Amino acid sequence: MQMTVCRQRAISAALIASMNLLAVPFVQARAVAQSAPSSVKAGGDARETRFVNELLGQMTLEEKIEQMSQVALNTPDGAKAEAFAQAGVGSFLFITDPVRINKLQHIAVEKSRLHIPILFGFDVIHGFRTVYPVPLAMAASWDPKAVEKGQRMAAREASAAGVKWTFAPMVDIARDARWGRIMEGAGEDPYLGARIAEAQVHGFQGSSLSNADSIVACVKHLAGYGAAVGGRDYDSSDISENDLQNIYLPPFHAAEKAGAGTFMTAYMDLNGVPAAGNKWLVRDTLKGQWGFKGFVVSDWDAVHSLVVHGFAKDDADAAARAANTGIDMEMTSHDYTDHLAAEVKSGAVTVVTIDEAVRRILSVKYRLGLFEHPYSDPALANAQFVNAEQRAAARAAAIRSAVLLKNDGNVLPLQRPKSIAVIGPLAASKVDIGGSWSLASHPADNVTVLEGIRRRYAGTPDAVKFSKGVEIERGNWSIFDEQFPEDKPTLHTDAEKKAAFDEAIALVKASDVTVMVLGEAQNMNGERAARQSLDLPGQQEALLEAAQATGKPVVLVLLNGRPLAINWAAGHVPAILEAWYPGTEGGNAVADLLFGDAVPGGKLPVTFPRSAGQEPLFYARYLTQIPHEPDTRYWDGSSAPLYPFGYGLSYAKFTTTNLKLGAASVAAGGPLQVSVDVKNDGAVAADEVVQLYTHQRAGSASRPVRELKGFERVTLKAGETRTVTLTLDTKELGFWSAATRRFGIEPGTFDVWVGDSSASSENHGTFELTK
Numbered sequence: 001m002q003m004t005v006c007r008q009r010a011i012s013a014a015l016i017a018s019m020n021l022l023a024v025p026f027v028q029a030r031a032v033a034q035s036a037p038s039s040v041k042a043g044g045d046a047r048e049t050r051f052v053n054e055l056l057g058q059m060t061l062e063e064k065i066e067q068m069s070q071v072a073l074n075t076p077d078g079a080k081a082e083a084f085a086q087a088g089v090g091s092f093l094f095i096t097d098p099v100r101i102n103k104l105q106h107i108a109v110e111k112s113r114l115h116i117p118i119l120f121g122f123d124v125i126h127g128f129r130t131v132y133p134v135p136l137a138m139a140a141s142w143d144p145k146a147v148e149k150g151q152r153m154a155a156r157e158a159s160a161a162g163v164k165w166t167f168a169p170m171v172d173i174a175r176d177a178r179w180g181r182i183m184e185g186a187g188e189d190p191y192l193g194a195r196i197a198e199a200q201v202h203g204f205q206g207s208s209l210s211n212a213d214s215i216v217a218c219v220k221h222l223a224g225y226g227a228a229v230g231g232r233d234y235d236s237s238d239i240s241e242n243d244l245q246n247i248y249l250p251p252f253h254a255a256e257k258a259g260a261g262t263f264m265t266a267y268m269d270l271n272g273v274p275a276a277g278n279k280w281l282v283r284d285t286l287k288g289q290w291g292f293k294g295f296v297v298s299d300w301d302a303v304h305s306l307v308v309h310g311f312a313k314d315d316a317d318a319a320a321r322a323a324n325t326g327i328d329m330e331m332t333s334h335d336y337t338d339h340l341a342a343e344v345k346s347g348a349v350t351v352v353t354i355d356e357a358v359r360r361i362l363s364v365k366y367r368l369g370l371f372e373h374p375y376s377d378p379a380l381a382n383a384q385f386v387n388a389e390q391r392a393a394a395r396a397a398a399i400r401s402a403v404l405l406k407n408d409g410n411v412l413p414l415q416r417p418k419s420i421a422v423i424g425p426l427a428a429s430k431v432d433i434g435g436s437w438s439l440a441s442h443p444a445d446n447v448t449v450l451e452g453i454r455r456r457y458a459g460t461p462d463a464v465k466f467s468k469g470v471e472i473e474r475g476n477w478s479i480f481d482e483q484f485p486e487d488k489p490t491l492h493t494d495a496e497k498k499a500a501f502d503e504a505i506a507l508v509k510a511s512d513v514t515v516m517v518l519g520e521a522q523n524m525n526g527e528r529a530a531r532q533s534l535d536l537p538g539q540q541e542a543l544l545e546a547a548q549a550t551g552k553p554v555v556l557v558l559l560n561g562r563p564l565a566i567n568w569a570a571g572h573v574p575a576i577l578e579a580w581y582p583g584t585e586g587g588n589a590v591a592d593l594l595f596g597d598a599v600p601g602g603k604l605p606v607t608f609p610r611s612a613g614q615e616p617l618f619y620a621r622y623l624t625q626i627p628h629e630p631d632t633r634y635w636d637g638s639s640a641p642l643y644p645f646g647y648g649l650s651y652a653k654f655t656t657t658n659l660k661l662g663a664a665s666v667a668a669g670g671p672l673q674v675s676v677d678v679k680n681d682g683a684v685a686a687d688e689v690v691q692l693y694t695h696q697r698a699g700s701a702s703r704p705v706r707e708l709k710g711f712e713r714v715t716l717k718a719g720e721t722r723t724v725t726l727t728l729d730t731k732e733l734g735f736w737s738a739a740t741r742r743f744g745i746e747p748g749t750f751d752v753w754v755g756d757s758s759a760s761s762e763n764h765g766t767f768e769l770t771k
Contacts, residue, residue: 151169622704668733
């Protein structure tokens with residue numbers, strides 16, 4: 001329950017008195033927060049500074065260190081939550097019940113000595129109670145505005161529950177599909193990744209952090225986590241400085257410039273130094289060179305893991321090293337609370353370092369408005385969850401994220417066949433359609449593909465038949481099994497498995513059209529979910545081959561969080577729709593796309609390989625030796641991708657012509673206008689993503705064969721032609737050179753292409769970049 005106005009004023013007065021801040025009325029602090037922009041970097045208001053410094057001056061060393069601690073309530077520590085709250089803990093993690101959140105917040109504000117509110121955090125990755133498409137899918141929309149809206153809607157639900165801090169966006173560039181957390185990011189490209197990162201920060205934080213429906217973003221994982229050796233989660237990353245500066249760091253810098261309030265360090269060793277102990281990464285680059293003013297949190301147990309890495313000699317040393325690195329808050333482990341005070345007294349850590357960390361934490365809480373309005377209203381929270389507006393937005397996002405990979409003979413859209421078979425282990429799974437990292441959701445809210453199709457046949461329910469045909473199971477256990485258990489298998493004997501397989505094929509034979517819903521179980525993606533193979537797991541391909549062999553039309557719908565090696569399907573199945581994990585309204589969105597009420601317009605944000613043996617695989621390779629034969633690197637098969645970055649079809653046909661450059665030369669740092677004519681030759685209105693790529697022909701270092709430097713998603717009516725003009729910001733042509741060991745924009749000749757994917761070559765031009 002919310003406090004009465006009188007009670008709020010009484011507590012505010014007590015807080016002011018306890019801090020000797022009578023000269024700075026508490027309502028002024030709220031007014032400052034309301035007028036502040038969402039960017040933490042933009043801070044520095046004198047009233048805020050005084051407020052935070054006065055509060056800091058009242059704190060003991062132990063109280064400061066408590067603020068530097070985050071306690072996970074899904075661990076044994078949860079039993080002591082009330083005691084942690086009264087002691088002045090900085091943050092709680094893994095709690096979403098608004099009643100419980102309010103109870104703990106009341107304890108912190110009313111019973112702790114300094115009445116400092118708690119910052120409640122949770123992994124709001126792609127939705128809260130309403131699940132939106134996974135981040136890789138949202139990147140496939142190539143629509144930053146759609147991405148921003150999705151996270152804005154997620155922030156509305158989370159903030160209503162009292163969760164004001166999300167551990168997103170994950171901006172790790174990932175070029176190895178074996179890595180399970182590829183589904184949390186924007187794929188392989190730093191330019192697309194930067195634009196998606198900015199959009200997510202703006203979505204979460206809104207126009208101001210102090211808005212009631214804003215939550216503070218946490219950009220993760222600084223840095224290089226997506227380059228784990230062999231795609232194996234938690235393994236080390238060995239990244240050249242060239243790749244680190246030009247590929248992996250730019251999305252982090254973009255998120256910082258967009259005003260992200262917090263950052264999280266990564267688990268792994270980066271070039272031999274654990275990220276949570278990497279001063280160059282955190283203190284020199286993020287806080288120094290970039291000027292980040294928010295606070296930095298470790299990942300789960302990462303401070304303690306400095307000992308596990310063989311980097312710190314013991315927990316006390318780990319606490320000192322992390323604090324000196326610039327880790328302002330420790331997640332879940334207790335090295336700070338157990339050892340940091342002693343490390344300060346020994347001189348290993350200075351009071352200045354502690355004060356800097358706590359000042360950053362209090363400033364973020366201040367900008368969030370927590371000191372004035374620490375409570376949410378549980379009575380109002382439920383009205384925000386999975387309401388009609390959320391469902392409509394989730395459905396639109398799922399439609400916008402889908403990618404049509406194949407449509408031979410215009411099999412799609414379906415013309416309402418009289419009978420339809422829906423086959424596959426994921427077709428009726430409410431858990432799997434939501435995808436990994438949807439821990440606050442209720443699977444019962446989700447619409448499956450089977451349900452979405454059946455709603456199309458509400459008057460003739462017998463027209464839709466279902467059989468799962470096969471089951472798929474994850475081999476190893478998942479760290480999320482207790483929190484988000486998967487459906488238990490029901491086919492135990494060989495006879496049961498054969499009967500289910502045969503039943504499915506019989507339905508295929510008896511139906512006019514079959515929709516096969518195949519892919520990966522949701523817990524085959526995400527943290528600790530690397531795969532050695534990228535094939536369809538289990539017996540799904542055997543089922544697909546048997547269905548196709550009947551001669552009946554087959555449409556393949558993929559539910560997955562990473563690129564899959566679907567070579568057989570690409571060569572034999574006439575229609576393939578990549579739906580990813582589309583979320584709560586995924587089944588309705590897939591039905592909209594299959595039956596033509598919506599037209600797919602997404603593009604791949606990551607390259608699809610032919611096999612796991614090609615990984616890591618990405619479009620922005622270097623020319624190197626024999627550049628005209630890049631697809632012959634293997635003697636036992638093609639090294640070409642199955643589907644290139646930026647690829648995606650439509651129910652319409654587009655032609656792109658008439659490339660024009662605004663000038664033959666442009667000064668470094670200035671804009672260059674690049675235009676093309678795009679025509680919709682189809683019979684339906686549809687979207688095309690116009691993509692601009694460049695290549696620098698010569699310089700102090702080699703440059704990739706192509707680099708994305710601009711894009712725009714446009715909607716064209718049937719038969720419409722439109723001139724689309726993209727502005728190339730030549731600052732984007734700068735790069736860190738391994739030869740000069742510095743960043744610069746180098747003059748020279750540049751190629752430019754504008755088309756519908758990274759492989760498009762029809763519209764090509766050149767320009768000169770001058771000093």
